[in-house]
Amino acid sequence: MADRPRVVVVGAGIVGTMHAVWAQRCGWDVVHLERDDEPRSATVRNFGLVWVSGRATGEELDLAVRARDLWEAFASDAPGVGFRPDGSLTVVQRPDELAVLAEVAARPDAATRQVELLDADETRRINPAVRGDLLGALWCRADAVVEPGRALGALRDSMLGASNGGGPTYRYLGGRTVTAIDTGRVTDHTGAHHTGDLVVVCPGAEHHAGPLADLLGNAPVRRVMLQMMQTAPLAERLTTSVADGDSLRYYPAFDVPARAAMEPPAEVVERFALQLLVSQRAGGELTIGDTHHYDEPFDFACDETPYRELAARLERILGAPLPPVVRRWTGVYSQVADGAICWRDQPADGVWVITGPGGRGMTLSPAIAEQTWSAHLGVDTPDPVGVGAT
Ligand SMILES: Cc1cc2nc3c(=O)[nH]c(=O)nc-3n(C[C@H](O)[C@H](O)[C@H](O)COP(=O)(O)OP(=O)(O)OC[C@H]3O[C@@H](n4cnc5c(N)ncnc54)[C@H](O)[C@@H]3O)c2cc1C
Structure with missing residues (x-):
């Protein structure tokens, strides 16, 4: 050997x-x-x-x-x-959010990220399941x-x-x-x-x-807890993952001048540090989140408010009712706090x-x-x- x-x-x-x-x-x-x-x-x-x-x-x-x-x-x-x-498609429903996407799509590193700004019709061509209310989207092929x-x-x-x-x-x-x-x-x-x-x-x-x-x-690390859920299989394929306009508030790539001019977050967004993210599992189920909880000890129970909000947001984007939610869970990750x-x-x-x-x-x-x-x-x-x- x-x-x-x-x-x-x-x-x-x-x-x-x-x-x-x-x-x-x-x-x-x-x-x-x-x-x-x-x-x-x-x-x-x-x-x-x-x-x-x-x-x-x-x-x-x-x-x-x-x-x-x-x-x-x-x-x-x-x-x-x-x-x-x-x-992925980061789908937006308001002009202030669209302005952020336009600046991101015009940045010199847009090609590295493989991002492109789409109007509503183009968005639906890329992901036909997105039939609901939207102004446009940032399509990221990477x-x-x-x-x-x-x-x-x-x-x-x-x-x-x-x-x-x-x-x-x-x-x-x-x-x-x-x-x-x-x-x-x-x-x-x-x-x-x-x-x-x-x-x-x-x-x-x-x-x-x-x-x-x-x-x-x-070590400068903290723990963050998130609430998540999963539906029964959706009858059709989501051809991309999906995020909503509130995700623009969190990710550093979206820190462009227009972000400072975004409307203030809704109370539920602020309270739960909430954004909509959706990925589809190989079997068709939708994994939907999320929230961010920073104060320990974390609550042992899941709060129903953000779940209702996230489901309503996704139904608005898809323009259709969701399959039933079949699983809910929390998860905790470790996050370094020194950049x-x-x-x-x-x-x-x-x-x-x-x-x-x-x-x-x-x-x-x-x-x-x-x-x-x-x-x-x-x-x-x-x-x-x-x-x-x-
Ligand atoms: C709800 C949620 C959604 C997320 N979504 C995404 C996403 O879509 N994309 C993304 O990039 N990131 C995402 N993240 C972040 C990502 O999941 C984490 O950063 C990543 O999983 C961390 O991996 P890890 O191996 O460090 O930790 P863990 O997955 O927590 O693994 C640590 C392992 O160490 C083991 N362990 C601990 N103590 C001992 C011991 N004494 N002896 C032996 N074994 C031990 C544990 O049992 C555990 O299995 C998400 C996180 C959460 C919570």
């Missing part, structure tokens, strides 16, 4: 999984530890949006474009990821979607396949709560030790207690901790993990983009 270096990755959300993917591709054996049998945190609760359109010009946009290409490349080896290059409920398993299966095919080994150990982390050694709740040349810890929003939280020290892309630190020799990508972690994780391996660990990262399925 080849004498390969070994990494122990802790946390099997998308950030940990992408670090494992890159490790194996770089020729490292991987031991992957996860508290739950199957991960059930932020990654499986999200929209699955690979969202380039809203990213800030500069490093964040460059990383998002790279990440989108990496998602596509990894999905060619792991089709269960469900990557679909569907693009945006894409993956299946959050299946992506982690598909990536793990692909690593296992490579491992069984004679590549660097991949071993997933679910149902193991990590209780101690030292240089070269991780201990789980069964008392088992897992040794490696490197330890990579991706704890998600585990900020408050335990050995993973201890690694974060005084960085994520929190990436080496709290001990050979121990790295990476978290805090906020509401863009599903999008950016392939590129964040590539950066860890190439820029921070100095490892040669073979570029999978454009190579095709192996």
Whole structure:
């Protein structure tokens, strides 16, 4: 057997999984530890949006474009990821919102984002399900979607396949709560030790207690809770993901002069930091959100007010009643508060901790993990983009 270096990755959300993917591709054996049998945190609760359109010009946009290409490349080896290059429509219903879109579409980086301003008829041509009330939309062809409920398993299966095919080994150990982390050694709740040349810890929003939280020290990270819901399948295909005009208030890409002139947010928008985002699952169901709650402890119950508001907004855009809502849930992500892309630190020799990508972690994780391996660990990262399925 080849004498390969070994990494122990802790946390099997998308950030940990992408670090494992890159490790194996770089020729490292991987031991992957996860508290739950199957991960059930932020990654499986999200929209699955690979969202380039809203990213800030500069490093964040460059990383998002790279990440989108990496998602596509990894999905060619792991089709269960469900990557679909569907693009998105940010649909607006008021002239002040349209003015923001016009400025965004005229920016020098519009080509990088692949954005284009559409009038109402053009919008309906791109997405015929959008039959309701609208003035126009920003069409972003770079945006894409993956299946959050299946992506982690598909990536793990692909690593296992490579491992069984004679590549660097991949071993997933679910149902193991990590209780101690030292240089070269991780201990789980069964008392088992897992040794490696490197330890990579991706704890998600585990900020408050335990050995993973201890690694974060005084990192400038906060937790954010969101409310989400899902409908029964919609009879027709949404050919793009959809956002509404209130999303312009949050994403840095929309920070153009016209944004300052937007009408003040409605009371419900301000109270729940609400915007409409919609992605369609492979089976036709609509994943709909979201709200943002910053004050801890988070309420244990879901508030019905934003759900009613979001459903009414989507019905207005589609010009049709929604299928029944069949699932509601909350999710919590970790967000770095110092303007960085994520929190990436080496709290001990050979121990790295990476978290805090906020509401863009599903999008950016392939590129964040590539950066860890190439820029921070100095490892040669073979570029999978454009190579095709192996
Ligand atoms: C509702 C919602 C919607 C979102 N929508 C999008 C979107 O559409 N697009 C986008 O780009 N981003 C989105 N995000 C953000 C994105 O989901 C997160 O940034 C990303 O999933 C974070 O991944 P992670 O691996 O860091 O964390 P997690 O997915 O939380 O994974 C961390 C893992 O670590 C494990 N763990 C913790 N402690 C231990 C321990 N002691 N031992 C072993 N394992 C441990 C946990 O069990 C967990 O599985 C959304 C987030 C939420 C909550």
